[in-house]
Amino acid sequence: MQVQQNVSLKQYNTFGIDVTAQSFASFSSLDELEALTEYKQELSSINKISPLLILGGGSNLLFTKNVDGLVLKNELKGIELVNEDADYCYVKASAGEAWHTFVEHCIANNYAGLENLSLIPGNVGASPMQNIGAYGVEIKDVFHELQAYNINEKTIVKFSNAECKFGYRESIFKNEVKGQYIILNVTYRLRKNPLFNTSYGAINTELERMGAKELTIQNISQAVINIRTNKLPNPKEIGNAGSFLKNPQVSKFRWHVIWEEYPDVAAYKVDDLHYKLAAGWLIEKCGWKGFRRGDAGCHAKQALVLVNYGGASGQEILDLSDEIIKSVKNKFGVDLEREVNII
Numbered sequence: 488m489q490v491q492q493n494v495s496l497k498q499y500n501t502f503g504i505d506v507t508a509q510s511f512a513s514f515s516s517l518d519e520l521e522a523l524t525e526y527k528q529e530l531s532s533i534n535k536i537s538p539l540l541i542l543g544g545g546s547n548l549l550f551t552k553n554v555d556g557l558v559l560k561n562e563l564k565g566i567e568l569v570n571e572d573a574d575y576c577y578v579k580a581s582a583g584e585a586w587h588t589f590v591e592h593c594i595a596n597n598y599a600g601l602e603n604l605s606l607i608p609g610n611v612g613a614s615p616m617q618n619i620g621a622y623g624v625e626i627k628d629v630f631h632e633l634q635a636y637n638i639n640e641k642t643i644v645k646f647s648n649a650e651c652k653f654g655y656r657e658s659i660f661k662n663e664v665k666g667q668y669i670i671l672n673v674t675y676r677l678r679k680n681p682l683f684n685t686s687y688g689a690i691n692t693e694l695e696r697m698g699a700k701e702l703t704i705q706n707i708s709q710a711v712i713n714i715r716t717n718k719l720p721n722p723k724e725i726g727n728a729g730s731f732l733k734n735p736q737v738s739k740f741r742w743h744v745i746w747e748e749y750p751d752v753a754a755y756k757v758d759d760l761h762y763k764l765a766a767g768w769l770i771e772k773c774g775w776k777g778f779r780r781g782d783a784g785c786h787a788k789q790a791l792v793l794v795n796y797g798g799a800s801g802q803e804i805l806d807l808s809d810e811i812i813k814s815v816k817n818k819f820g821v822d823l824e825r826e827v828n829i830i
């Protein structure tokens with residue numbers, strides 16, 4: 488454990504934005520984490536450093552300026568089967584494990600429930616932050632509990648599924664207790680007998696294309712990987728953080744107004760009064776898909792993904808997202824909200 492000064496964060500964020508952290512360290516044990524948070528508090532008390540940023544895989548944030556504080560890279564490792572009963576295995580993973588490595592471990596051991604969440608970038612520790620979701624499954628469906636370190640009180644606290652207050656791309660950690668906890672590990676409740684979820688149409692189509700003879704968690708995982716690889720830009724090739732904005736929920740009235748003019752609107756019914764609209768469709772209809780200004784752009788295959796072709800600044804990408812939000816509001820009267828954390 489070593490605290491370095493003026494460290495470039497370019498390799499630590501999937502957008503590939505080149506900003507500097509005033510101080511940077513990684514931790515691979517609780518002792519190291521405690522020592523580093525104490526160091527941070529000592530510096531804060533003499534007013535030298537204030538903010539603390541916990542970094543996982545850096546795949547859900549956009550740096551718009553240098554970080555005038557301490558960045559801590561989470562390197563806690565370990566995966567363990569901690570309990571089981573007739574139906575479930577309880578598997579605990581440390582926050583610094585790469586998410587997809589953990590998913591692969593579970594699939595290899597026939598722990599079912601994470602297959603639809605294959606190939607999401609980032610680390611285990613961030614998975615509850617925004618209740619990651621894809622292809623009909625969200626983390627809340629398999630989450631059992633987590634342990635987190637309370638930075639001010641220096642205590643370790645457990646959070647149950649209900650206590651995390653999960654919502655669509657939301658949790659208590661993005662809201663009421665924002666910035667107060669460092670997630671140390673997460674325990675997932677995974678099925679011994681799989682409950683296959685192929686509700687997302689593209690999965691069945693891909694399984695057929697693959698010639699899959701039976702439904703298995705391995706086949707579903709492979710189908711999801713194929714769909715994702717085909718549609719989403721690989722951050723190693725083009726900088727991005729996945730969907731930049733959330734899919735908005737609107738009133739039935741608003742949906743109906745849009746549907747009358749555009750019967751092809753990508754939307755689904757939430758309840759009798761609300762519809763969810765595909766933000767990618769709205770953005771595409773405003774003409775942004777494939778747009779590029781300098782090195783900031785809107786991906787040509789998925790309009791919801793903003794990209795950095797190499798040298799864009801975080802501010803340029805943020806400005807582009809502002810223009811997109813305004814044009815969707817003007818054309819459709821719909822407010823879009825950012826999904827990515829702006830730093």
Ligand code: FAD
Nearest residue numbers: 543544545546547608609610612613619620621670728729
């Ligand atoms: P980071 O970006 O490092 O951090 C995200 C936030 O969580 C930051 O505020 C950070 O401070 C905080 N944080 C991280 N770790 C901890 C911790 N241990 N304790 C406390 N706070 C912490 N997301 C989806 O939900 N579904 C998708 O299908 C999806 N697809 C994607 C595809 C691509 C190509 C990319 C680049 C991203 C995609 N994402 C998706 C977004 C992203 O992968 C997830 O949000 C992921 O969980 C972020 O993990 P991370 O470790 O990279 O988090």
Ligand code: EPU
Nearest residue numbers: 621622729730732733734753765767768771788789790791
């Ligand atoms: N669409 C368009 N044009 C586009 C993009 C999408 O018309 O440019 C339409 C599609 O045709 C489809 C609908 O929008 O009818 C939905 O598209 P897609 O299946 O690609 O999913 P999404 O709603 O754009 C969400 C998540 C993704 C997740 C996928 C799969 C959000 C904000 N995004 O995207 O999550 O992988 O569903 O479940 O909810 C992420 O969070 O970073 C992320 C990638």
